[in-house]
Each structure stands twice: as structure tokens, then as C-alpha cells.
Amino acid sequence: FRSVPSHFQILLRKSEKFKSAEFQSLRYVTQAGGKLHKVFIEEFINAFPNINFFVMYGQTEATARLSYLEPKELKSKLGSIGKGIPNVQLKVVNQSGKKVLPGETGEIIAKGNNVMLGYYKEPEMTKAVLKNGWLYTGDIGTVDSDGYIYLTARNKEFIKIAGKRVSPKEIEEVIVSFP
Secondary structure, eight states, X not given: OEEOHHHHXXXXXXXXXXXXXXXXXXXXXXXXXXXXXXXXXXXXXXXXXXXXXXXXXXXXXXXXXXXEEOGGGTTTTTTOOBEEOTTEEEEEEOTXXXXXXXXXXXXXXXXXXXXOSOOTTOHHHXXXXXXXXXXXXXXXXXXXXXXXXXXXXXXXXXXXXXXXXXXXXXXXXXXXXXX
16 A cells, blocks of 8 residues: 555544554555654554555655665654665755754755656756756755654745744644644
8 A cells, every 4th residue: 555644644533443444465555745744653553563664755856766764664763764765875965065964954865867867848947956966855854873864844845933944844743743
């Protein structure tokens, strides 16, 4: 079963029977298409401990997949999008293009044969996202000491509050933690 965050949220919170159902033939699920908050991942794996849950991350500009987090790492790296899929390099860089240190935030960039060559007849848009062979995703993230990447926000989705940039995802994460 492959799905996006809103589908998992609907199944877990709006369906009275979903969490008590038995899916005897279902071996694994994959989640992509945006960040699914940790509380929903925990709800799913608690309700279905025998179904493997893969967190995936990607973009259309990279044939949809850039990274994944294996089910065996889910509990210890909850909230992570994992590491690059085979033949894809991922890193998080600051505004100077240097890799961030664990805990610092920056833009997630990707390199691999699955990354597009450019936007059709859009050289300026291409130039804005492809730099020195790297796809600048527009996603903001951080890394931990093991090199696992954590998505925190979209570059264009910040709210300025008292001079600070706050991601709506941070606010949403707190709200959805309440039943």
C-alpha cells in the first residue's frame, strides 16, 4: 500500500474500524508525497506492528524518489526521511553551499542519474534549481550525527513571527499530537 500523508491521517483519525482491521496479506506500506507527522507514524506502527512502514522522500524532478528510511530504523530515527536511495547523494547545505553540522538547518540537495536535466523550455527555472549538478530541492532540513536527514519545512512556507521564521509544519506537528 502506497500513500500520501493526508490518506494516512484520514485512515487513522476518521475511520472507526481501520486500526482494528486485520490486513493478513499486507506486508508493507510506503509513505511519500510530503511529511507525515511522527504521531501518525507511531499510531500506524502501534496498530500494525507486523506491517513494515517505509518513509520515503522525493520530488518529481528526481523521478519521484530520493531517499527512504527502512522499517527497522523507524523507531530510532522517527521523523527522518532516511538517507539517499542507491546511486543518489543527498546532503544538507547552508547558504554558502557548505554541509551543515548536526542540528543546523539548510537546504536539502540531491545528485544522481534520476535527477532531471532541466525544465522544458524554462532555462531560468532550471538555473535556479540545478547548480553544479545538484538539485536544490527547496526543502529545509537538518542532519543527525549518523547522517540521517530530517525534513523541517519548505523554503517558501515560512511565517515570520516577531522577526523569527517559523514553519507551519512545526505548528501543525504540535496540533496533531492531540487526539
